[in-house]
Amino acid sequence: MIEPTAASVVPTTDPNTYLPAQPMPAGDLTDQMLATDFWTDELVAGAGIPIVDVPFVTVGSGIGSFVTVDYLRIAGVPTSQMRVLGTLDHPWQTYEYLTRVSQIPRGERLRSDSASRPDNIWGFPSYGFSEGVRNFNLKVLWGLFTEPIFSDYYTPKAGQAFETMEREKNRIGYDEMLVKGLVRIVRRRYGGGYFTILTPPEGASATKRVAFRSQYVHLAVGYPGLKFLPELQRYRTEHNDYRHIVNAYEAHEHVYERLLQQPSTVMVRGGGIVASRVLQRLMDDRLLKGAQTNIVHLFRTYYHGTNDGYGNEEDSRPGGGKTRIFMRRRGENGWAYQGFNYPKSVWGGQLKKQVRGLEGEQRAEIYKRMGGTNTPWRKLWQKQMNQGRREGWYTPLVGTVDDMQPNGERIVNHVRTAQGTVPVEVDFVIDCTGLEADIAEHRLLKDLLEHGGASRNPSGRLNVDRNFELIGTRSGNGAMYASGATTLGGYFPGVDTFLGLQVAAQEIYQDLHKRKFCKRIGPVRSTIQWWKWLFGSAP
Amino acid sequence: MLPTLNGRLQTRIFMLVVFGGIITFLITPVLPDGRPGLPGFDGDFYRITYIILATVLVLGIVWELIYHVIQQFRWEKDWPTLFGLITAINEGALVWLLLDLGLVPGMVDGVNEGNLPSFFFWAFFIDFSVIWFIIWLWTNGPMRVPLIRWRFFGGRIV
Numbered sequence: 145m146i147e148p149t150a151a152s153v154v155p156t157t158d159p160n161t162y163l164p165a166q167p168m169p170a171g172d173l174t175d176q177m178l179a180t181d182f183w184t185d186e187l188v189a190g191a192g193i194p195i196v197d198v199p200f201v202t203v204g205s206g207i208g209s210f211v212t213v214d215y216l217r218i219a220g221v222p223t224s225q226m227r228v229l230g231t232l233d234h235p236w237q238t239y240e241y242l243t244r245v246s247q248i249p250r251g252e253r254l255r256s257d258s259a260s261r262p263d264n265i266w267g268f269p270s271y272g273f274s275e276g277v278r279n280f281n282l283k284v285l286w287g288l289f290t291e292p293i294f295s296d297y298y299t300p301k302a303g304q305a306f307e308t309m310e311r312e313k314n315r316i317g318y319d320e321m322l323v324k325g326l327v328r329i330v331r332r333r334y335g336g337g338y339f340t341i342l343t344p345p346e347g348a349s350a351t352k353r354v355a356f357r358s359q360y361v362h363l364a365v366g367y368p369g370l371k372f373l374p375e376l377q378r379y380r381t382e383h384n385d386y387r388h389i390v391n392a393y394e395a396h397e398h399v400y401e402r403l404l405q406q407p408s409t410v411m412v413r414g415g416g417i418v419a420s421r422v423l424q425r426l427m428d429d430r431l432l433k434g435a436q437t438n439i440v441h442l443f444r445t446y447y448h449g450t451n452d453g454y455g456n457e458e459d460s461r462p463g464g465g466k467t468r469i470f471m472r473r474r475g476e477n478g479w480a481y482q483g484f485n486y487p488k489s490v491w492g493g494q495l496k497k498q499v500r501g502l503e504g505e506q507r508a509e510i511y512k513r514m515g516g517t518n519t520p521w522r523k524l525w526q527k528q529m530n531q532g533r534r535e536g537w538y539t540p541l542v543g544t545v546d547d548m549q550p551n552g553e554r555i556v557n558h559v560r561t562a563q564g565t566v567p568v569e570v571d572f573v574i575d576c577t578g579l580e581a582d583i584a585e586h587r588l589l590k591d592l593l594e595h596g597g598a599s600r601n602p603s604g605r606l607n608v609d610r611n612f613e614l615i616g617t618r619s620g621n622g623a624m625y626a627s628g629a630t631t632l633g634g635y636f637p638g639v640d641t642f643l644g645l646q647v648a649a650q651e652i653y654q655d656l657h658k659r660k661f662c663k664r665i666g667p668v669r670s671t672i673q674w675w676k677w678l679f680g681s682a683p
Numbered sequence: 684m685l686p687t688l689n690g691r692l693q694t695r696i697f698m699l700v701v702f703g704g705i706i707t708f709l710i711t712p713v714l715p716d717g718r719p720g721l722p723g724f725d726g727d728f729y730r731i732t733y734i735i736l737a738t739v740l741v742l743g744i745v746w747e748l749i750y751h752v753i754q755q756f757r758w759e760k761d762w763p764t765l766f767g768l769i770t771a772i773n774e775g776a777l778v779w780l781l782l783d784l785g786l787v788p789g790m791v792d793g794v795n796e797g798n799l800p801s802f803f804f805w806a807f808f809i810d811f812s813v814i815w816f817i818i819w820l821w822t823n824g825p826m827r828v829p830l831i832r833w834r835f836f837g838g839r840i841v
Contacts, residue, residue, distance in 0.1 A: 259827075259834070267834065268827045290765050473758040482758070489760035492835045493685030647835050667829035674828045 171351025173329070173341065181595045182619075184334040185357075193341070193355045198227045199661065200360045201340050203327045203588070205230020206238055208364025208628040208645050210309065210318065211262050215649040217316040217683045218265060218673045219662035227356060228322045229342050235262075235313065236306050238366060243302050246392045246576075247421040250303030255417050255484060255520060257491075258288060258298045260643035262305070263312035265650070266674055267643075271300035271308075296522050297483040305642075315680055323356075324348070328587045330361055331595060336620020360661065362652065363606075363614070363626040364645070365588060369581035373413070376575050379548045379555070388555055392418045392576040399572050400429060407436035411557060411568065413545075414576030415443050415479055416517040420525055422576055423538075427528040430537070439538045440568055442559065444577075445517070446542040447475030453515035464513070471513060477529065478540050480518040487514050490637040491647065500610060500635045508602040511633060541568070548573075583630055592617065596624075603633025610635045611655040612648045623659070625652045684762045684822065686754075690838025691747045697840050698818045699740045706814045707732045714810055717802035727791045732810055734789050738778055739811070746774055764823055771815040779807060 170192030177187060188195060200216070202209040209228050216226060232238060240250075248254060259267035269277070276285035287295040313319070325344040333339050340356040370393050372380070380389050390396035392414075402408065403426070410426060412419055419441070429435040450457045450472045454464025457472065474481045489495040499510060532538025543561035550556075557568045583605055584590045592598040592606075597616035601607040607615045608631045617624040627648035629640035638644035656662050663669065676683055686694065711732045716722040750770065754762055781787050785797030794803065827834050 265831060266827045268824045270824070273824065288764065289768075291763065292759075293763055293765055470755045471758070487759045487761075489685045491685065493690075493837050494687050494754075494760040496685075496835070497687050497837055650831065650835065665831055670831050671829050 171353055173353060177331075181332065181597075182334045183331050183339050188339055188355050188357075192351060193353045194349075194351055195339075195355045195357050196227075197357050198225065199358055200226045200362070200656075201229055201356050201358045202226070202362040202364060203229050203330065203340060204364035204366060204628075205232040205235065205322065205324075206364060206366050206628075207235050207262050207309075207642070208366065208648075209362070210235035210313065211265075211642075211645040212362050212364065212625075212627065212649045212652060213318065213321060214263075214312060214316055215265055215646075215653045216656065216662055219653050219657065219665050220669075220683075221662045223317045223320040225661075226321050227358075228318070229325060229327050229340060229356065230322075231324060231326055233324075234310070235318070236309050240302070240306060242393055245395050245397075246418045247425045248302050250301065250306065252302060252421075253299040254302050254305060256299055256305070256642050257484060257488070258300065260491075260641065260646070261308065262642050262645065263308040264677060265646060266670070266677075267646075268674075271304055272298040275300070275304065292483055297520065311680065312677075315677070316683055325354070329591050330363070330588065330624070331591075332597070332617070332619035333357065333622070337622035338619055338624060359622045360656065361622075361624045363588070363592075363624070363630070364628045365586060365630060367580060367629045367640075368583050368586040368589065371579040371581050373545075373575055373577055373579065375545050375548055376573065383550055385550070388553075388571065389573045390575065392422055392574055393578070396574065399574065400425060400435075403435045403437045403572075404429060404433055407438075408571035409438040409440060409569070411440045411442055411570040411573045412576060413442045413573065414517070414578065415445065415447075415519065416576065416578060417485070417519050418578055419576035420479075420519045420522075422574055424525060424528065427532060427538075431528070431531075437537070439532065440570060441478070441538065441540045442545070442557075443478045443540060443542050444544060446478045446540070447480045448478070449475055451475045451480050451516070453511075453513045455516070473518070474521070478542070479521075480516055481521040482518040483520050485518075485641060486638045490514075491641075491643045496636065496638075496647075499637050502635075504602055507635075508633070511603065511637065514637075580629075586630075589630060601631075601633040605632045605634075606630045608634045611651045613655065621659075623655070625655070627652070684764070684767060685760070685834070685837060686751075686762055687837030687839070688747070688751045690836065691751060692744060693840045694822060694833075694838040695743050695747055696740065698822060699736060699743065699814075702818050702821060703736045703740070703814050706817060707736050707810070710810055710813055714806040715802045716806065717800060730789075730791055731794065734787060735778065735782070735807065735810065736814070738781065738787050739774065739814075742777060743774065746770070767823065768816075768819050771812065771819075775808075775811050775815070778811070779804070782807065 174191045177183060177191060202212055205228050213226055213228060258270035258272035261267055261271060272284055272288040275281060288298050291297050325342040327340055327342050329341040331339050337357060337359045338361045340361055342354045342356060344354060372391055376389050380386055390399060412422055426437055426439055430437050445455060447456055450467060452467050452472050454461045457467040487495055499507060502510060529538060541559060543559045545557050546560050546565060547558040548555055551569060554569050554571055555573060558565050559568050598614050599607045599616050606626050608626050609615055612625045612627050614624045614626045627645055631639050636647060657664050673683055711728050712723050713721055722728055754760060783797050783799055785795055
C-alpha cells in the first residue's frame, strides 16, 4: 500500500503487515538500546529479545542478497551458516514490480548485458547464448556475434532472468536461509560482531523483535525510494490528482487503458531508459491497437550530437571543458545513446580499473563525465520515433516546467523554453525522470549513519571500500558489507546493476575467504561448481 | 570483451602458449605437405608450425598495442566480439606476408627464403585459422568458468 501523499513511491512490500497490531509486554527495543552504539549480550537479553546465532546475515532479501549468498554457497558455505533477512518472498520481487510497471513485463527485454546473469556467477553460458541455442535462434546468435557494430546490444527478456533466478534459488536452498521480516536496526556488538534486529510478521514469533547475532552482516536494501519532480508532487497534493500525473515506477496501467478509449495528449518527462520504454508502449498502442495518442516529450537536456556527462559538445559546458576525443558518446534527437546504464567497461575493463584507483573529487569527476541520462539506440525505437515525428504525433520539447494548472480534466503545463514560456495542455503526465531519494530516508541506513559508524562517499551514498566493506563499521573480528544502489559513487561504478551485484559479491566472497569463512573458488572448484550448476545439483 | 592493456597482453600470451601450443601439437601432423597422404609426425614440420606460432605471439604484442589505441575511441572502452574474430585477417595476412618474403627467422631450409608453394599457404591457412577460432571461442565464454576474476579484471590472469 503506497501512502499517496508521500514523496516516495517505491513500496517496500507493505511494512504494515509486519507491525504487530497490539503492543507486547516484552521483547521490544528499549530506549537505552536505541541510545547505545555498542550493545552487550546482556543488554539485548535484558530487553527480552531472543538471540539467534548465525555467522552471516544478509539484509534485504532482494537480488543483492541472493547473488551474495549464491557466491558463498558456491564457495562452500552451508545454508545453516547464513540467513537472508527481508520482506520479499523471492529475490526478484521488487525488481519485477518495478520493471513491470515501467513497461518491461516478462516478455520484454531488459537493458542488461548477455553475460550479466544473477543466477550464474560465471556468466557462461550467457543469456543470449542460452536463448540462441535452446530455440536454435540464429538471429539471436548472429546478433551476439555482431553486437554492437551491426546489431543492437543483445539484452535478455525479463522472464528469462526471473525463471533462471528461480532455478538457482532452488538449487542453492535459498528458502532454507530466508527469514521474513523487517530490519530497521543493525548495531555493533560489544566484543565483536553485530546484532541485527528483525521484526517478524505478526504471529510468526513470540516476541515483537528477534536479534540475529552474527560475525558478518551484508546490506543490500536497494533504492531508498524514488522521488517525484517537486512540481509534479505539488500538483498531485494540491489538486488531489493521482490519476493524471503518474510516476513511471508506480502502477499506471489505467493511463494506457484510457488512451485506448479516448484520443488524448500525454506528456512524457525524462530522457532515459524508462522514458524510452514508456514511449514504446504509447507508440505500440498507437500503431498496433489504434490509440489516437499525441505525445509531447519534454527534455530538460536536449542532446544533438557528441556529448558526455557535462552535456553537448557544442553547448556551453559549465565545469566540463571540452569533450575529449577519447571520452564522448553519440547523441541525437534529444537522446544521449549508450548501450547500458554505464559505459560497458566499468564492469571489468579500463573504466573499472581507472575508477578503482581514484579518490574524492577525481572520482566524482569521472562519475560526472561518464554520467548523464542516456538510453540505448535501438532500431525499433528509432523507427517508431521517426514515424511519430513525420506524422506529427510525437513532439519533442526542451525546457522545464514553471507551473501546472488544472483546466477541467486536463492539465496546463507552463513550460519554460529558450523561446519563452509556453502553455502545453495535456491529459496525462508520465514522470520518467527517476529522481532517487536520499539514503537517510531508509531507516536502517539512517541508523547506521547515526549509530553504526557508517559514512557517506563523495556522491552522498554509503562509503564502501574496494572490497565492499562498509568503512567505519568494523566491530572486533566482524565485518559489515554493503552492495547495490546504496553504495553508488564508490571505487566501483556499476553497483546498481545485475553484474555490479556480482562484482560486489565476488569481492565480498574474497574478503570472507581471507577471513576463513568460506573456501576459495579456484579453477578446480570453479569448474566443478559450474558443472553442478549446469546439471542443477546442489553446490 | 572488456580488456585493459595489461589484460590483453596476458590473455594473448596465455592463450597462444596454452591453447596454441596444444593445438599446434595436434594439428601439425595432418596439415597438407604437397605430397599424397598425411605427413605424420615430423620434426621439421613442428619447427615450422611452432615458429609460426611464436611469430603470431611476438607480432601480437604489437597488434595489441594498436588495438588498445583503437579501443580508446570507443566510449564504452569495450572490444566487441566481432573484432576479436576479424582481427585474424590483418594478423594472418601480415604473418603470411613475412613468411612469403622469407623474413621470419629460424625457418627450416627450403621455406626460409620466401616464394612459398600453394600447399604451404593452405597449411598455414588451416593452422592459423583453427588456432585463432578456438582461442576466440574460448575467450568469449568458457574462459570465465575456471577463472572467475578474469572477466572483472580486464582479462588479467595474474
